[in-house]
Amino acid sequence: MSVEIKICGLSEPETLRAALDAGADVVGLVSFPKSPRHVTLARAGELAALARGRARIALLTVDAPDALLAELAAAVRPDILQLHGAETPERAAELKRLYGAEIWKAVPVATAADVASADAWAGVADRVLFDARPPKESPLPGGNGVAFDWSLLASLDPRRAFVLSGGLDPENVAEALAITRAPAVDVSSGVERAPGAKDPERIRAFVDAVRNG
Numbered sequence: 001m002s003v004e005i006k007i008c009g010l011s012e013p014e015t016l017r018a019a020l021d022a023g024a025d026v027v028g029l030v031s032f033p034k035s036p037r038h039v040t041l042a043r044a045g046e047l048a049a050l051a052r053g054r055a056r057i058a059l060l061t062v063d064a065p066d067a068l069l070a071e072l073a074a075a076v077r078p079d080i081l082q083l084h085g086a087e088t089p090e091r092a093a094e095l096k097r098l099y100g101a102e103i104w105k106a107v108p109v110a111t112a113a114d115v116a117s118a119d120a121w122a123g124v125a126d127r128v129l130f131d132a133r134p135p136k137e138s139p140l141p142g143g144n145g146v147a148f149d150w151s152l153l154a155s156l157d158p159r160r161a162f163v164l165s166g167g168l169d170p171e172n173v174a175e176a177l178a179i180t181r182a183p184a185v186d187v188s189s190g191v192e193r194a195p196g197a198k199d200p201e202r203i204r205a206f207v208d209a210v211r212n213g
């Protein structure tokens, strides 16, 4: 089966189109004001309208309050809610009920125990997204362009619905897939020319590296 590709942190129509044209399966919109990839409510709605029907849309939030989530969900109509904060399984289940979207829960990984902690999300998260632990000085819980030790995932059942994330790029994704046999990959910094500025050429190179090694 082909590996699912998510390009995250798209914030401009031009680069969103590049991701869609390259064949991304999922496009991610970040609502987190400290992020260089943050999109306003209006921009999120505009980008979602461009993507709808061509790729699934992931809305990424970090402990967003109810009122903001309701506004974002109305504007974006996300297929996926990707949670990067301290959400509990109960909160995630509530959001799934409210918005009828898949839940992808980011789990930061540095050790085997971190990977095992993902079991707490069984039956609640449709996917666990294994991401690197953010560097101490980073204001961002994700999107830091940092990889973790991929061998920590090597014994996971590839039939399990997980997403490999963190520090992937066109140059390393084939090796990451060979080690983890991940059914899906997620990238942000690795397809940028500067923080928040996606590079269409690197987006195409990433998709090509996943599809063709």
Ligand SMILES: O=C(O)c1ccccc1NCC(=O)[C@H](O)[C@H](O)COP(=O)(O)O
Residues within 6 Å of the ligand: 008, 009, 028, 030, 032, 035, 036, 037, 038, 060, 062, 084, 131, 140, 141, 142, 143, 144, 145, 146, 165, 166, 167, 168, 186, 187, 188, 189, 190
């Ligand atoms: O991308 C951001 O700026 C961001 C901000 C706040 C929470 C999460 C964020 N990104 C999460 C993602 O889904 C990234 O794609 C994932 O962490 C991988 O990022 P990268 O290592 O830069 O490829």
